[in-house]
Amino acid sequence: MPISVTPLTIEDLKAKWPSYQQSLQAPFPFVMPQWLDAWWANFGRNDGLRLFSVESNGQPIGIAPLRVREGVARFIGSADVCDYLDFIVKPGAESSFFAAVINDLKAGEVKMLELESLRSDSMVIKHLLPAARSIGFAIETADTDVTLEMPLPKTWDEYLAGLSTHQRHEIGRKGRRLVEVGDITFDIKPPENVESELSTLIQLLRISRADKAEFMTTQMELFFRQLAAAMHEAGLLRFGRLSLNGVAVASIMCFDYNGTRYLYNSGYQPQYSSLSVGLLSKVFSIKDAIEHELTIYDYLKGAEVYKYHLGGFELPITSAIIRIV
Numbered sequence: 001m002p003i004s005v006t007p008l009t010i011e012d013l014k015a016k017w018p019s020y021q022q023s024l025q026a027p028f029p030f031v032m033p034q035w036l037d038a039w040w041a042n043f044g045r046n047d048g049l050r051l052f053s054v055e056s057n058g059q060p061i062g063i064a065p066l067r068v069r070e071g072v073a074r075f076i077g078s079a080d081v082c083d084y085l086d087f088i089v090k091p092g093a094e095s096s097f098f099a100a101v102i103n104d105l106k107a108g109e110v111k112m113l114e115l116e117s118l119r120s121d122s123m124v125i126k127h128l129l130p131a132a133r134s135i136g137f138a139i140e141t142a143d144t145d146v147t148l149e150m151p152l153p154k155t156w157d158e159y160l161a162g163l164s165t166h167q168r169h170e171i172g173r174k175g176r177r178l179v180e181v182g183d184i185t186f187d188i189k190p191p192e193n194v195e196s197e198l199s200t201l202i203q204l205l206r207i208s209r210a211d212k213a214e215f216m217t218t219q220m221e222l223f224f225r226q227l228a229a230a231m232h233e234a235g236l237l238r239f240g241r242l243s244l245n246g247v248a249v250a251s252i253m254c255f256d257y258n259g260t261r262y263l264y265n266s267g268y269q270p271q272y273s274s275l276s277v278g279l280l281s282k283v284f285s286i287k288d289a290i291e292h293e294l295t296i297y298d299y300l301k302g303a304e305v306y307k308y309h310l311g312g313f314e315l316p317i318t319s320a321i322i323r324i325v
Contacts, residue, residue: 094127138325163311178280259294283310
């Protein structure tokens with residue numbers, strides 16, 4: 001079957017995405033056109049765009065969201081704000097797609113692929129690395145981080161029953177203690193006012209931990225604002241707000257996509273840390289995800305202890321270097 005490669009701008013990809021979705025599905029939000037657009041606008045100025053579709057008989061079989069600098073190709077995105085990265089490939093077309101990708105990169109004088117934020121079930125790990133090895137390319141891989149996720153049961157009681165006795169009792173104890181100090185509300189939904197909810201999150205994020213305050217630079221805030229607006233338009237954005245006596249004491253930012261709730265970022269009022277408001281905002285969002293019949297809760301990257309306590313299972317995150325010869 002005739003295979004062709006079509007260069008794209010990000011605007012091209014956004015315009016064509018509705019038709020591409022008839023045969024292609026982004027594996028997670030971090031490679032959707034809206035996400036790529038926000039990242040590129042804020043962080044892509046030093047790279048050349050190498051975004052292209054691969055087509056068979058005129059039908060798309062995959063998207064390569066790459067950028068290039070000095071002969072090295074990387075994904076559009078970065079590990080600090082994109083928990084997972086990958087190619088978008090039609091099931092069953094992996095061999096044809098990656099053959100076309102390798103040929104295109106070689107023709108364009110790309111000497112190396114540096115790919116980060118790879119899940120163990122990624123297209124890179126499952127298909128590209130074996131293909132590269134089979135033609136003699138040198139490959140280096142390293143586990144660089146972990147992510148935690150968990151399958152969601154049908155009911156909240158089933159979820160609690162799956163925790164250790166100690167953690168189940170701790171959730172109950174902390175929840176009762178919070179209720180005893182005042183009027184508690186928690187709501188997680190698509191925001192009515194994206195700017196307002198994001199401002200609350202950013203404020204709480206900055207005051208909750210020094211490393212988060214350092215992370216949330218002016219440039220990063222601009223990225224978050226563009227990203228939030230775009231993902232809200234796509235219908236994926238959720239903000240969860242935990243309030244005590246009408247005052248927001250914790251906020252979480254999530255994306256609901258393809259049956260999974262991705263817990264992207266969070267913040268809380270440090271003066272209420274003794275009431276575990278940060279932890280309980282996550283607990284309440286898990287309960288809401290179960291009630292909305294989502295199937296996976298993804299805590300995303302990082303080995304924070306609470307993720308294990310709340311039922312998360314650890315998976316490796318890998319980086320790979322492929323030397324194209």
